[in-house]
Amino acid sequence: MNVLMVSPGYPTEINYFTRGLAVHGARVFGIGDQPERELPPLVREHLAGYLQVPSLLDDAAIVKQVRAWKAAQPLKQVECLWEPGVILAARLREELGVPGQDVAQAMLFRDKDAMKQAVAAAGIRTPKHQRATSAAECQRAAEQIGFPVIVKPIAGAGSADTFQVNSRLELDAVLARSGHVHEVNVEEFIDAVEYTFDTICIQGKIVYWNICLYRPRPLTARQEEWISPQTVVLRDVEADHLAGGREMGRAVLKALGFQTGFTHMEWYRKANGETVFGEIAARPPGARTVDLMNYASDIDLYTGWAEAVLHRRFSSKLERRYNAAIIFKRAQGAGHIRHIEGLDRLQARFGAHIAAVELLPIGAPRRNWLLTLVSDGFLVVRHPDLQATLDMADAVGTDLHLYAG
Ligand SMILES: Nc1ncnc2c1ncn2[C@@H]1O[C@H](COP(=O)(O)OP(=O)(O)O)[C@@H](O)[C@H]1O
Numbered sequence: 005m006n007v008l009m010v011s012p013g014y015p016t017e018i019n020y021f022t023r024g025l026a027v028h029g030a031r032v033f034g035i036g037d038q039p040e041r042e043l044p045p046l047v048r049e050h051l052a053g054y055l056q057v058p059s060l061l062d063d064a065a066i067v068k069q070v071r072a073w074k075a076a077q078p079l080k081q082v083e084c085l086w087e088p089g090v091i092l093a094a095r096l097r098e099e100l101g102v103p104g105q106d107v108a109q110a111m112l113f114r115d116k117d118a119m120k121q122a123v124a125a126a127g128i129r130t131p132k133h134q135r136a137t138s139a140a141e142c143q144r145a146a147e148q149i150g151f152p153v154i155v156k157p158i159a160g161a162g163s164a165d166t167f168q169v170n171s172r173l174e175l176d177a178v179l180a181r182s183g184h185v186h187e188v189n190v191e192e193f194i195d196a197v198e199y200t201f202d203t204i205c206i207q208g209k210i211v212y213w214n215i216c217l218y219r220p221r222p223l224t225a226r227q228e229e230w231i232s233p234q235t236v237v238l239r240d241v242e243a244d245h246l247a248g249g250r251e252m253g254r255a256v257l258k259a260l261g262f263q264t265g266f267t268h269m270e271w272y273r274k275a276n277g278e279t280v281f282g283e284i285a286a287r288p289p290g291a292r293t294v295d296l297m298n299y300a301s302d303i304d305l306y307t308g309w310a311e312a313v314l315h316r317r318f319s320s321k322l323e324r325r326y327n328a329a330i331i332f333k334r335a336q337g338a339g340h341i342r343h344i345e346g347l348d349r350l351q352a353r354f355g356a357h358i359a360a361v362e363l364l365p366i367g368a369p370r371r372n373w374l375l376t377l378v379s380d381g382f383l384v385v386r387h388p389d390l391q392a393t394l395d396m397a398d399a400v401g402t403d404l405h406l407y408a409g
């Protein structure tokens with residue numbers, strides 16, 4: 005069974021999904037813009053073939069190249085777990101006559117305005133929102149919705165070019181800064197705690213689901229470099245205060261007609277208990293969240309997903325054993341990592357509750373924290389008790405220091 009994987013080796017998590025497909029018996033053909041020799045060994049050894057394309061953004065050229073790729077025929081399935089490639093994968097399916105999500109369906113997971121329209125049409129609470137393509141339209145939308153508003157790209161990711169705007173004056177400043185973004189969504193600002201609802205589905209049926217808590221909200225984490233952002237996989241997903249999110253998650257998947265694969269939804273819970281839709285993507289959450297979900301239940305969702313999409317089966321036994329928190333660290337100073345302080349003490353304190361340590365080594369250049377949430381590395385802690393997990397995560401935030409120079 006030949007399966008095409010778009011971008012099989014990037015980002016890091018995709019390596020394991022690619023391997024998962026091979027483990028479950030697929031012949032995996034990859035397309036990507038990396039040269040084959042630069043693919044991680046783990047991916048290379050599980051690929052039956054690889055096609056390097058000049059750009060993953062040129063859909064028409066790629067369709068032609070894949071069609072002419074004899075070794076990969078007949079293609080039974082096209083998969084993509086990387087946000088910018090989701091539409092390309094849908095186009096390939098349409099053009100090559102492969103079943104699965106088509107372009108119209110995929111657009112509902114990519115275009116934030118179309119997404120919210122479809123979700124709102126099903127009676128689900130979304131922030132008030134308007135599309136805008138000029139500064140004047142933005143101002144008008146903001147006046148109508150009422151300040152504060154959020155201004156963000158129609159198809160953004162990682163909170164890039166996303167701003168909270170509190171007044172007309174601030175909007176002028178933001179518009180001057182985002183001249184390179186052609187179309188934006190102006191939204192009602194929702195003051196709330198932010199969660200995820202993530203699933204693996206088979207033909208419209210949820211076979212695995214998860215809720216994460218973000219600490220703090222992603223937009224806040226992106227505004228202050230000193231913050232060590234956390235994502236927390238929650239053990240007690242049946243808690244009362246999460247009921248609105250669970251129901252919304254199911255309703256959104258139904259409204260958008262999602263069939264098979266991974267989904268990642270974000271939702272907001274206001275202090276008065278109201279639940280508001282954030283966004284949804286037809287792919288797994290990024291920033292190592294799949295690893296975090298694995299740590300929380302001692303399962304392997306990489307092969308679990310592959311089994312679901314290939315064989316329409318999810319045979320992993322799900323036991324929610326732990327809360328699991330990932331804490332991303334940003335070094336102080338610019339340049340190369342010079343010194344790491346506090347790790348020994350944290351390891352002595354928390355011992356086996358620390359599930360993973362993946363910090364940049366001494367001498368490595370710092371990563372751009374605005375471009376990658378993983379920043380200069382992370383720790384994962386886990387514990388059956390939520391408060392114990394949060395306390396450990398906060399200690400990693402305050403007591404672990406990376407210094408660059
Ligand atoms: N309407 C809103 N009200 C409050 N905060 C928002 C709103 N929309 C976005 N944000 C903040 O901005 C972040 C990024 O926006 P999001 O729509 O999730 O785009 P992406 O994650 O694709 O960049 C969110 O995680 C949230 O913290």
Ligand SMILES: [Mg+2]
Pocket residue numbers: 162163222270283
């Ligand atoms: Mg988001």
